[in-house]
Amino acid sequence: MAAKRWQRRKEDRSGEILEAALFCFSKKGFAATRMEDIARRAKIAKGTVYLYFDSKEAVFKALARGSMGARLEAVQALIAQYQGDTADLLALVITNIGEFARGSDRVILPRLMLAEAGNFPDLVKFWRLELLDRGLGILQSIIRRGVESGEFRDLPTEHVARLCIAPLMIVVIWRTTFAQFDKEPYDYQGLVAAHLQILLHGLSAGSDA
Amino acid sequence: MAAKRWQRRKEDRSGEILEAALFCFSKKGFAATRMEDIARRAKIAKGTVYLYFDSKEAVFKALARGSMGARLEAVQALIAQYQGDTADLLALVITNIGEFARGSDRVILPRLMLAEAGNFPDLVKFWRLELLDRGLGILQSIIRRGVESGEFRDLPTEHVARLCIAPLMIVVIWRTTFAQFDKEPYDYQGLVAAHLQILLHGLSAGSDA
Amino acid sequence: MAAKRWQRRKEDRSGEILEAALFCFSKKGFAATRMEDIARRAKIAKGTVYLYFDSKEAVFKALARGSMGARLEAVQALIAQYQGDTADLLALVITNIGEFARGSDRVILPRLMLAEAGNFPDLVKFWRLELLDRGLGILQSIIRRGVESGEFRDLPTEHVARLCIAPLMIVVIWRTTFAQFDKEPYDYQGLVAAHLQILLHGLSAGSDA
Amino acid sequence: MAAKRWQRRKEDRSGEILEAALFCFSKKGFAATRMEDIARRAKIAKGTVYLYFDSKEAVFKALARGSMGARLEAVQALIAQYQGDTADLLALVITNIGEFARGSDRVILPRLMLAEAGNFPDLVKFWRLELLDRGLGILQSIIRRGVESGEFRDLPTEHVARLCIAPLMIVVIWRTTFAQFDKEPYDYQGLVAAHLQILLHGLSAGSDA
DNA sequence: AATGAATGAGTATTCATTCAT
DNA sequence: AATGAATGAATACTCATTCAT
Numbered sequence: 001m002a003a004k005r006w007q008r009r010k011e012d013r014s015g016e017i018l019e020a021a022l023f024c025f026s027k028k029g030f031a032a033t034r035m036e037d038i039a040r041r042a043k044i045a046k047g048t049v050y051l052y053f054d055s056k057e058a059v060f061k062a063l064a065r066g067s068m069g070a071r072l073e074a075v076q077a078l079i080a081q082y083q084g085d086t087a088d089l090l091a092l093v094i095t096n097i098g099e100f101a102r103g104s105d106r107v108i109l110p111r112l113m114l115a116e117a118g119n120f121p122d123l124v125k126f127w128r129l130e131l132l133d134r135g136l137g138i139l140q141s142i143i144r145r146g147v148e149s150g151e152f153r154d155l156p157t158e159h160v161a162r163l164c165i166a167p168l169m170i171v172v173i174w175r176t177t178f179a180q181f182d183k184e185p186y187d188y189q190g191l192v193a194a195h196l197q198i199l200l201h202g203l204s205a206g207s208d209a
Numbered sequence: 210m211a212a213k214r215w216q217r218r219k220e221d222r223s224g225e226i227l228e229a230a231l232f233c234f235s236k237k238g239f240a241a242t243r244m245e246d247i248a249r250r251a252k253i254a255k256g257t258v259y260l261y262f263d264s265k266e267a268v269f270k271a272l273a274r275g276s277m278g279a280r281l282e283a284v285q286a287l288i289a290q291y292q293g294d295t296a297d298l299l300a301l302v303i304t305n306i307g308e309f310a311r312g313s314d315r316v317i318l319p320r321l322m323l324a325e326a327g328n329f330p331d332l333v334k335f336w337r338l339e340l341l342d343r344g345l346g347i348l349q350s351i352i353r354r355g356v357e358s359g360e361f362r363d364l365p366t367e368h369v370a371r372l373c374i375a376p377l378m379i380v381v382i383w384r385t386t387f388a389q390f391d392k393e394p395y396d397y398q399g400l401v402a403a404h405l406q407i408l409l410h411g412l413s414a415g416s417d418a
Numbered sequence: 419m420a421a422k423r424w425q426r427r428k429e430d431r432s433g434e435i436l437e438a439a440l441f442c443f444s445k446k447g448f449a450a451t452r453m454e455d456i457a458r459r460a461k462i463a464k465g466t467v468y469l470y471f472d473s474k475e476a477v478f479k480a481l482a483r484g485s486m487g488a489r490l491e492a493v494q495a496l497i498a499q500y501q502g503d504t505a506d507l508l509a510l511v512i513t514n515i516g517e518f519a520r521g522s523d524r525v526i527l528p529r530l531m532l533a534e535a536g537n538f539p540d541l542v543k544f545w546r547l548e549l550l551d552r553g554l555g556i557l558q559s560i561i562r563r564g565v566e567s568g569e570f571r572d573l574p575t576e577h578v579a580r581l582c583i584a585p586l587m588i589v590v591i592w593r594t595t596f597a598q599f600d601k602e603p604y605d606y607q608g609l610v611a612a613h614l615q616i617l618l619h620g621l622s623a624g625s626d627a
Numbered sequence: 628m629a630a631k632r633w634q635r636r637k638e639d640r641s642g643e644i645l646e647a648a649l650f651c652f653s654k655k656g657f658a659a660t661r662m663e664d665i666a667r668r669a670k671i672a673k674g675t676v677y678l679y680f681d682s683k684e685a686v687f688k689a690l691a692r693g694s695m696g697a698r699l700e701a702v703q704a705l706i707a708q709y710q711g712d713t714a715d716l717l718a719l720v721i722t723n724i725g726e727f728a729r730g731s732d733r734v735i736l737p738r739l740m741l742a743e744a745g746n747f748p749d750l751v752k753f754w755r756l757e758l759l760d761r762g763l764g765i766l767q768s769i770i771r772r773g774v775e776s777g778e779f780r781d782l783p784t785e786h787v788a789r790l791c792i793a794p795l796m797i798v799v800i801w802r803t804t805f806a807q808f809d810k811e812p813y814d815y816q817g818l819v820a821a822h823l824q825i826l827l828h829g830l831s832a833g834s835d836a
Numbered sequence: 837a838a839t840g841a842a843t844g845a846g847t848a849t850t851c852a853t854t855c856a857t
Numbered sequence: 858a859a860t861g862a863a864t865g866a867a868t869a870c871t872c873a874t875t876c877a878t
Contacts, residue, residue, distance in 0.1 A: 013837095029327045031240030035873060045839045047875080056873065115324040117386045118238045128390050159396075159403035162383075166375035169382070174371075177326045181337045187368075194368035202411030222862090244848060254864045256850080265848070431858095447745045449658030453852060463860045465854080474852065533742040535804045536656045546808050577814075577821035580801075584793035591796070592789075595744045599755050605786075612786035620829025640841090662869060672843045677870070843875075847868105854864075 014052045016042045018066065021059045026108035026176070030060055030116045057120075064113055064123050068131055071100060076138060086146035087200050093142065094164055094196060101171040102188035110169075111176040136161045143203075152203045160203070167195040223261045225251050227275070230268045235317035235385070239269055239325045266329075273322055273332050277340055280309060285347060295355035296409050302351065303373055303405060310380040311397035319378075320385040345370045352412075361412045369412070376404040432470045434460045436484065439477045444526035444594070448478055448534045475538075482531055482541050486549055489518060494556060504564035505618050511560065512582055512614060519589040520606035528587075529594040554579045561621075570621045578621070585613040641679045643669045645693070648686045653735035653803070657687055657743045684747075691740055691750050695758055698727060703765060713773035714827050720769065721791055721823060728798040729815035737796075738803040763788045770830075779830045787830070794822040 020042035024033040035056055039046045053059045075093060082089050101107055117124045139161035146152035171188050179186065229251035233242040244265055248255045262268045284302055291298050310316055326333045348370035355361035380397050388395065438459035442451040453474055457464045471477045493511060500507050519525055535542045557579035564570035589606050597604065647669035651660040662683055666673045680686045702720055709716050728734055737754075744751045766788035773779035798815050806813065 027327060029240070029325070031238070032328055034871085046873095047840065048838055050874070051837070111323075114320075114382065114386060115327070116238070118236060118324070119241055121389075124386060125390055128387050132387065153406075155403050155406060156396075156399055159400045160407070162379055162400060163376055163404055163407060166379045167372055170371055170375045170378065173323065173378070177323060177333060178337050178341065180330075181334055190365055191368045191371060194364050195372055197362075197364060198369070198372060198408060198411030200411075202407030202409075243846090255848090256865065257863055259849070260862070445745060447658070447743070449656070450746055452850085464852090465861060466859055468853070469858070529741075532738075532800065532804060533745070534656070536654060536742070537659055539807075542804060543808055546805050550805065571824075573821050573824060574817055577818045578825070580797055580818060581794055581822055581825060584797045585790055587800070588789055588793045588796065591741065595741060595751060596755050596759065598748075599752055608783055609786045609789060612782050613790055615780075615782060616787070616790060616829030617825060618829075620825030620827075661867090673869090674844065674871080675842055678841070683869070839876105839878080841875105841877090843873100845873095846871085848871105849869090850867085852864100852866095854862105855860105856862090857860080 013042075013044070013048075014062075017044075017049055017052055017059065018063050021063055022108065022112075025060065025063070025112050030056075030112070030119065060112075060116070061120070061123060064109065064120075065126060067106065068109060071097075072131060072135055072138075075135075079138065079142065086142060086149060086151050087204070090139075090142055090146070090164065091196050091200065093139070094168070094199075095192065097165075097168050098171065098188075098192040101168045102175065102192070107172045108176055110172055135165070139164055146203070150205055153205050155203070164199065167191060222251075222253070222257070226253075226258055226261055226268065227272050230272055231317060231321075234269065234272070234321055239265075239321075239328065269321075269325070269329070270332060273318065273329070274335060276315060277318060280306075281340060281344055281347075284344075288347065288351065295351060295358060295360050296413070299348075299351055299355065299373070300405050300409065302348070303377070303408075304401065306374075306377050307380065307397075307401040310377045311384065311401070316381045317385055319381055344374070348373050355412070359414055362414050364412070373408065376400060431460075431462070431466075432480075435462075435467055435470055435477065436481050439481055440526065440530075443478065443481070443530050448474075448530070448537065478530075478534070478538070479541060482527065482538075483544060485524065486527060490549060490553055490556075493553075497556065497560065504560060504567060504569050505622070508557075508560055508564065508582070509614050509618065511557070512586070512617075513610065515583075515586050516589065516606075516610040519586045520593065520610070525590045526594055528590055553583070557582055564621070568623055571623050573621070582617065585609060640669075640671070640675070644671070644676055644679055644686065645690050648690055649735065649739075652687065652690070652739055657683075657739075657746065687739075687743070687747070688750060691736065691747070692753060694733060695736060698724075699758060699762055699765075702762075706765065706769065713769060713776060713778050714831070717766075717769055717773070717791070718823050718827065720766070721795070721826075722819065724792075724795050725798065725815075725819040728795045729802065729819070734799045735803055737799055762792070766791050773830070777832060780832045782830070791826065794818060 017038065021033070021038045023041055024037045027033075028037075033056075035049055036046050038059065039049050042049075049059070053062065075096060078092065078096065079089065082092070113123065113127055136158070140157040143152060143157045143160050143164075147154050147157070171191060174186060175188070226247065230242070230247045232250055233246045236242075237246075242265075244258055245255050247268065248258050251258070258268070262271060284305060287301065287305065288298065291301070322332065322336055345367070349366040352361060352366045352369050352373075356363050356366070380400060383395060384397070435456065439451070439456045441459055442455045445451075446455075451474075453467055454464050456477065457467050460467075467477070471480060493514060496514065497507065497511065500510070531541065531545055554576070558575040561570060561575045561578050561582075565572050565575070589609065592604060593606070644665065648660070648665045650668055651664045654660075655664075660683075662676055663673050665686065666676050669676070676686070680689060702723060705719065705723065706716065709719070740750065740754055763785070767784040770779060770784045770787050770791075774781050774784070798818060801813060802815070
């Protein structure tokens with residue numbers, strides 16, 4: 001539990017390697033990244049990587065598994081203590097994830113996962129179960145709350161949850177794939193704002209004739 | 210002795226190879242697919258592939274370039290001759306693309322493109338310019354028409370266009386990546402329906418007090 | 419209609435193939451020449467070559483064996499009927515071979531043989547026995563005649579014969595290998611003339627004190 | 628257990644590889660030599676060769692470039708300090724090169740270069756400019772000196788220089804190509820001696836009436 | 837712990853050769 | 858006889874992994 005002092009160094013190394021690997025994988029993909037690329041970027045020797053990870057695959061999996069769940073838990077905590085309009089809560093959650101999608105350099109992780117899904121089925125399963133299903137579950141519970149309180153129209157929550165997320169995934173994909181050809185930077189924040197306007201308006205029970 | 214080893218069929222070899230390649234690439238990714246895999250699936254010899262394509266990369270590019278534009282043009286034709294509500298038109302277009310997303314086996318093409326984007330920058334450019342920008346342009350013009358006719362609220366069309374598409378991309382990604390872990394098949398049609406309900410409701414000018 | 423009268427006969431084809439092969443081999447070497455190169459140059463289909471030759475090796479051997487002996491026999495005939503100074507005869511023979519070396523497009527044959535010697539030991543043997551030994555034998559007999567008649571100094575004929583040939587081989591090598599970098603064309607005729615001057619002078623018995 | 632599989636010896640690996648390559652190339656030619664042949668002969672693994680050379684071509688070029696210029700410089704030094712008859716100097720130089728031609732195992736280098744000339748045009752240029760032109764230049768300056776001092780007849784030096792070398796090239800070719808079929812070893816030394824006798828005699832101004 | 841030279845399995849590509857047309 | 862599509866063996870080169878130092 002407590003971090004052992006003499007392992008301190010080791011943990012740092014491991015993190016540096018993952019950082020380097022993230023950079024390389026996101027730039028060239030898993031297959032096209034050579035262990036030496038990772039090592040060079042981490043400023044260590046090729047062999048050293050193997051002191052921390054069994055194989056290139058292990059590096060990738062450690063990368064893909066780590067550090068994504070934390071955010072989810074943060075969102076969960078946010079919700080637990082929330083008092084107020086469901087619409088505001090939903091807006092808060094979507095904005096929060098939106099911030100991540102448009103700002104964090106970690107977005108390359110989902111991009112990576114999508115790209116290599118074919119080669120790492122168990123990783124897909126992990127993402128599906130640990131992140132997607134959990135995340136969608138949280139959203140569904142929010143939406144259900146809105147329906148029950150009469151704020152939202154009664155639409156199938158499993159679909160609505162996905163519809164909340166979809167534009168954020170667009171942000172991720174756009175940033176990691178197509179942004180390089182933008183002449184002027186795309187206004188991600190505006191997209192999220194428009195999304196919220198349409199979504200909340202569209203969900204709103206009161207606005208229905 | 211053996212069944213005909215030489216089956217001359219220049220006719221559609223190229224198409225068969227692309228079909229086989231599509232299958233292999235979508236299953237294992239570009240890098241992990243061996244030319245021999247493609248050849249075996251196309252039931253020809255390794256060397257034969259090279260009679261039709263210069264390299265593995267050329268196969269991939271031919272695949273990624275082909276057959277996606279046709280659908281776009283179909284949609285364009287649909288719109289050109291359309292008379293009636295903009296909302297209905299938008300619903301029609303989204304449903305049309307949705308049908309593709311949830312039914313066609315060609316959806317692996319966008320999946321593939323996303324996956325290999327890092328290794329084929331010029332291909333990304335092609336998709337961006339020839340498909341995305343064109344497609345988004347079409348949607349924007351529809352939305353603008355709705356705004357001008359007073360049917361839709363005045364929201365930034367470049368964002369709204371993306372919001373129309375986003376859930377369809379979710380369908381594509383879900384089908385090609387996560388569907389394998391569904392216990393019961395996900396109701397894509399329901400998703401598109403919910404999308405339309407929220408979107409059209411959310412866009413609708415009349416509902417706003 | 420009936421068979422085309424003007425259709426080329428088999429023998430012609432074979433010659434055309436050899437001609438094409440000579441061109442290709444001399445340009446790119448044996449290994450780097452593809453059967454298709456030969457076929458294309460001969461303006462026939464790849465498969466057709468195999469109607470005339472069993473393999474690429476067979477083409478090369480047919481080429482290397484043919485058409486070199488004829489010249490040797492011409493020289494032999496020249497000598498047989500010659501009456502006069504041995505020095506003049508030697509000059510005549512050397513000039514004759516020199517003409518070949520500096521003018522004929524067949525010089526690529528020895529060049530080719532040298533280049534591929536390692537891969538075709540039996541061909542080397544053929545050249546050695548059928549051409550070199552015979553050619554050197556003829557030269558030796560001339561020189562011996564000169565020694566016996568008192569025209570030439572008494573030097574070992576097996577060496578002198580080679581010394582007569584050596585500059586001509588230089589011509590061959592120069593033309594086929596280094597000439598491409600000459601700024602102004604090298605004066606092969608002048609070389610042969612200088613060779614004769616030195617050789618005959620050097621051999622001459624009279625000039626020795 | 629097994630005998631050391633990893634023998635770290637960065638020291639002279641490169642030289643060993645070149646040595647092995649020289650052997651293989653001279654035996655089978657460039658194209659027919661497999662990288663594995665070279666590796667096996669150098670007693671290392673296939674991949675190791677690539678730690679020292681970028682490609683098979685690079686191995687060949689390193690080989691062809693190296694170790695030939697040194698001898699030329701030795702000859703140049705010899706001349707620079709020489710005092711005495713030009714005829715003696717010329718004899719000395721020719722004998723020196725002759726020793727190389729008939730004794731050194733490096734003669735396969737020119738043989739190799741001739742054989743592969745077609746595939747390595749830039750290498751031909753290197754040999755032409757760095758070795759041939761320089762070598763011929765040295766010889767021409769010697770001959771010019773002889774002409775100016777009145778020892779030699781006034782013949783075109785560019786031709787005479789080549790005539791000095793020609794028999795030595797014969798030695799190289801004979802040794803590397805035809806010697807294998809000699810029943811009794813050919814007397815290369817005798818050839819060089821005869822060459823000198825005829826050449827010096829033939830050049831000598833005094834002997835002319 | 838760290839290094840990086842060495843290894844060798846794995847694959848894209850070429851091209852001599854075959855044979856149905 | 859002629860063709861050229863199809864075959865598949867052969868090989869240069871890459872790179873994940875090992876381990877002597």
